[in-house]
Amino acid sequence: MLTQTSAPDEDLMSLYQEIILDHGKNPRNRGIVEDHTCISEGRNPLCGDRVTVTASIDDSNIRDVRFDGKGCAISIASASMMTESLVGLNRDQATQIFESVKSICTEDTANSQRDSQISEKLNQRLEKLMALSGVRKFPVRVKCATLPWYAFMSCLEGKSTATTEIASWPRP
Numbered sequence: 001m002l003t004q005t006s007a008p009d010e011d012l013m014s015l016y017q018e019i020i021l022d023h024g025k026n027p028r029n030r031g032i033v034e035d036h037t038c039i040s041e042g043r044n045p046l047c048g049d050r051v052t053v054t055a056s057i058d059d060s061n062i063r064d065v066r067f068d069g070k071g072c073a074i075s076i077a078s079a080s081m082m083t084e085s086l087v088g089l090n091r092d093q094a095t096q097i098f099e100s101v102k103s104i105c106t107e108d109t110a111n112s113q114r115d116s117q118i119s120e121k122l123n124q125r126l127e128k129l130m131a132l133s134g135v136r137k138f139p140v141r142v143k144c145a146t147l148p149w150y151a152f153m154s155c156l157e158g159k160s161t162a163t164t165e166i167a168s169w170p171r172p
């Protein structure tokens with residue numbers, strides 16, 4: 001388990017940076033899920049990011065998630081990491097991960113993923129997503145990092161679009 005302090009050590013931050021760079025350069029699961037059951041587009045006018053998320057959800061289990069679109073390295077890296085972390089989860093678990101990612105990107109504590117309500121399976125996935133915590137230092141990047149996640153949640157809820165220009169968006 002990764003521990004988070006108010007001043008994360010530099011080794012950890014550079015590891016996080018490497019993970020983001022890797023996903024930004026070599027995004028996983030890019031494209032469209034052919035037999036998708038939902039599709040949603042996320043837009044972040046502030047940065048110009050546009051991400052289309054498609055997913056195939058079967059009896060409430062997420063079978064496949066892909067993303068397409070263009071945007072800054074953070075939005076692409078986050079989308080890539082997201083697609084890897086959601087497959088095999090059910091709707092409730094995906095929602096839990098989404099809520100935890102919002103905390104990872106905005107709060108200076110990482111208690112949410114240690115919540116006893118969160119299973120070991122989710123904890124393992126969240127450990128990788130901790131790499132997104134680097135955006136906390138750059139408030140304008142928070143929308144970039146969370147955009148694909150909002151798009152996925154819209155997809156899950158059967159809505160076709162998600163935009164960063166909505167009231168419930170996390171404020172830096």
Ligand code: ZN
Nearest residue numbers: 047049072144
């Ligand atoms: Zn961006």
